Amino acid sequence: MSSAPIDKPFTLAGRTFASRLLIGTGKYKDLEQTRLAIEASGAEIVTVAVRRTNIGQNPGEPNLLEVIDPARYTILPNTAGCYNAEEAVRTCRLARELLDGHKLVKLEVLADQKTLFPNVIETLKAAEVLVKDGFDVMVYTSDDPIIARQLAETGCIAVMPLAGLIGTGLGICNPYNLRIILEEAKVPVLVDAGVGTASDATIAMELGCEAVLMNSAIAHAQNPVLMARAMQHAIEAGRLAYLAGRMPKKLYASASSPLEGLIR
């Protein structure tokens, strides 16, 4: 049962999508598992790390685009593996070339290989260059509301704060920052990174995110294909709950006022 009739559509760069789940293509056992998980997830947007995945730059080697059909899926090239603005810009340009003028990219510039925390300053630099260069930039960032706002002002078409660090599965570490970003947002806000299990995705959607992007939560589950299906339902559940408007919290049913934030 889809939420389509009651929801406004999820739109990015002029295209409309039925699914609010975006998924990565890395960390799977093999291309076949990648394909099955993507199919099970119902995702329509699939992100690809250009520096790690052959989408044509290595002729003669297995090409992801033979498994993920660009006619069926919106390919979202990303800059994973880039640690400064220059590398990220170069990688986006390579992707555009390989994908025949494709303008939609996911920008991420990380600070180091240990924490995989975003480098927000290099991210801002790269975003400015890419926007001027005509890209439709979806940008991965920390949950700093000010940086998120600056990235939107730069002209990015979507801001993608982390729930938790890449690969941690910690869920939404700081719902307060996320809520401030959502209150202020003038472009779509997607949670990207940190989701560990289905309920994390549901919570992100309940807070009002437009969509969620994930990779490890599916690829590192014991059964990735099953988890992909779980995530499809989790996103739908969270979106519908957000639209439905939850009941207030109370200490007990007959309490006269909703629960104040006085209990940890």
Added chain:
Amino acid sequence: MSSAPIDKPFTLAGRTFASRLLIGTGKYKDLEQTRLAIEASGAEIVTVAVRRTNIGQNPGEPNLLEVIDPARYTILPNTAGCYNAEEAVRTCRLARELLDGHKLVKLEVLADQKTLFPNVIETLKAAEVLVKDGFDVMVYTSDDPIIARQLAETGCIAVMPLAGLIGTGLGICNPYNLRIILEEAKVPVLVDAGVGTASDATIAMELGCEAVLMNSAIAHAQNPVLMARAMQHAIEAGRLAYLAGRMPKKLYASASSPLEGLIR
């Protein structure tokens, strides 16, 4: 997409159910909204407060069973509004009579009208009588693992610990107790009460519950029908995530060991 092929069936008293969501019939605006919400939820088991709802005891008044067709739904009469064992036993017997020998009941004995906390001692007493009397007793209780075990030993066919108090929407207040109950359980464990939004139901299922029963979370949402659909997905998401096996949590992706419980 159903989880049926990969999951063992959900079985109660010899009957098998495709849906792991059980829902209540109280607190709705009117019978039509009740009907629409139940339909949207995909629930197959519908619980009815015999003391508050006409299922035949008041001939000539609107009868819930004209809206909720017993041929389509499994009716689960419950003892809401009973504050001691005797009242609860009497109410179950009335239900059996009204429903032509129906044996499946949900026992709840509350302690007071202010907190709606279960009275576990009266609950135990009533459970013993009802089991001897031939009922298939699903029993609402606190999250005390010892009481849960005793209720199962009494012969109850399912144990239904609260996530939080009835009508509070607080979600799973104590996942530790719930986990101990689940580790020990010899009968199906369902979370009953306390769910406030979709992610709460997902979390309950991720912990390993067989199913979830709720009422206020749907009936007191701003849009109950939409929330009913959210819950259907939430339950499916949580069950599939449980079956899939989530990734471990880490402080950062390259950390060598999963996150110990040292951070609050």
Added chain:
Amino acid sequence: MSSAPIDKPFTLAGRTFASRLLIGTGKYKDLEQTRLAIEASGAEIVTVAVRRTNIGQNPGEPNLLEVIDPARYTILPNTAGCYNAEEAVRTCRLARELLDGHKLVKLEVLADQKTLFPNVIETLKAAEVLVKDGFDVMVYTSDDPIIARQLAETGCIAVMPLAGLIGTGLGICNPYNLRIILEEAKVPVLVDAGVGTASDATIAMELGCEAVLMNSAIAHAQNPVLMARAMQHAIEAGRLAYLAGRMPKKLYASASSPLEGLIR
């Protein structure tokens, strides 16, 4: 700096205490460490497991009371190791005999050795007998508010709900139940069990508990004597914060209303 001038005194069975920290005597490396930790904690009430500790029943063996001077400390015999009402009652009577008519006891009846969860039904039975027999009963129990109320009605002089299970160090697993117990309480409420570190004790006191009893948090710390001093400050901090009245929580400083309980 003591909170004495601004606080009402902490009183149990007619005696007044300056310290709101009660500590156990088990699980230490040796009696000398026990002595040093108690001293560092500033505790005035020290609880002793009569079934595990020699307080005179084994003449010729080391006697705890040579280390913990009953003239300086209020000895609180407890029934640890008792798994039914009868054992617990017998143990209290033995303690009274050994301690020359001492009436103050801590009753605990556990359900099993695996979880160390209280058996609330046996606890209630024992409490009734002991109160009738003239004991001043401080009673360890779960965080079930109804059982807590029944124990108070039985005549127990203090109710001691767990924060978490004995020996877990999980802190306050369910602050909601604890808050309901505190709202209703007609006798002093002390948190007993589950404290793992200093902030757990502070939180218990901030919620309004009269005092906290702990053992493992100190005895199983890497440096028990240091942790005992930490706990003394933690209790004082929490009590003073409770008396001072904390500021409200807000999403951001200029938000017009305190934070509702809508974020997990």
Added chain:
Amino acid sequence: MSSAPIDKPFTLAGRTFASRLLIGTGKYKDLEQTRLAIEASGAEIVTVAVRRTNIGQNPGEPNLLEVIDPARYTILPNTAGCYNAEEAVRTCRLARELLDGHKLVKLEVLADQKTLFPNVIETLKAAEVLVKDGFDVMVYTSDDPIIARQLAETGCIAVMPLAGLIGTGLGICNPYNLRIILEEAKVPVLVDAGVGTASDATIAMELGCEAVLMNSAIAHAQNPVLMARAMQHAIEAGRLAYLAGRMPKKLYASASSPLEGLIR
């Protein structure tokens, strides 16, 4: 009872302090309450918003330094009210002049008056200028570990990540980021902002912070002087617990392994 004998000293810019609590001077009812709260807190470092407080720039008006004796307290001028690097630098220079060459400052550059979130980019710019200009810069920042590292590399003598936004009282919103900052830190890490009650300060210290700076938690408590005393104990409790080394968390006492991070 002080932790002095067993702890290494808390040192900033060559000076050693017995207290690990730093407090602000704003938001009090009047100067007398400010004075009493500072005294009750035991703080030795007191921060002053140069843009809002007269420390000599307005001759003839009440001067805070008549209440807070610079001979007794280390005055820490701060740049509250500055929204870009240039204003912050100018404010520090004014403070140096007014305080006869005083080099120790607390730098904060906020992004806006609504959220009071730090502007980390302007903060970095100002830090570079101030360090080159010979200031000893303690710097307020977000909990972004990469920015924290860059600020330390710039030559700041202490990094002060927020626990939560200024004036929110939310406590430590993201302990994971704080833990990463602490793991990596080459300079003292102090939590600054977000503390709402005593246990928040205790938790910050248990995580390994060198000290905590707060203002609203004390000034906006119902009884600021009492809360100031609570905080003194809270800081001591947290520091001692950190040094003592807490017990591991377990699901139940007899569980064979510490609790993994699988429960939320």
